[in-house]
Amino acid sequence: xxxxxLLECSDFSYYCGITxxxxxxxxxxxHSKKSAKYTRSRRPVKLIWSKIVENRSEATKLEIQIKKLxxxxxxxxxxxxxxxx
Numbered sequence: 654x655x656x657x658x659l660l661e662c663s664d665f666s667y668y669c670g671i672t673x674x675x676x677x678x679x680x681x682x683x684h685s686k687k688s689a690k691y692t693r694s695r696r697p698v699k700l701i702w703s704k705i706v707e708n709r710s711e712a713t714k715l716e717i718q719i720k721k722l723x724x725x726x727x728x729x730x731x732x733x734x735x736x737x738x
Contacts, residue, residue, distance in 0.1 A: 655712035659702040659719065659731060662695035667727050669719045671712040675703055702731040 656675045660668040660682060668691055672678035682688040682698045692698050706712045722730065 655706050655709055657704050657706060657712050657715045657719065658700060659727060660692065660698040661701045662692060662698050664695050666695065667701075667724065668692050668695075668698065669716055669727075671709070671716050675700070702734060704734065 679700050682692045
């Protein structure tokens, strides 16, 4: 089981990623050197959306689709999604 997630950064930008443990990963984004380079300079980050998918392949495909969305489209996804946080 994988999670695709969307974070809101302190500069109000969004970051999308995948993980098998959402709580651990959000903690890493906020407190660890294991965070993504993008989020490290934009702390604190807040989890605003996640979706459970069955496998890594599905998670990666969805992550790529979300990363191509505009900020407005990401907000709409978050507001209309079946699996909001």
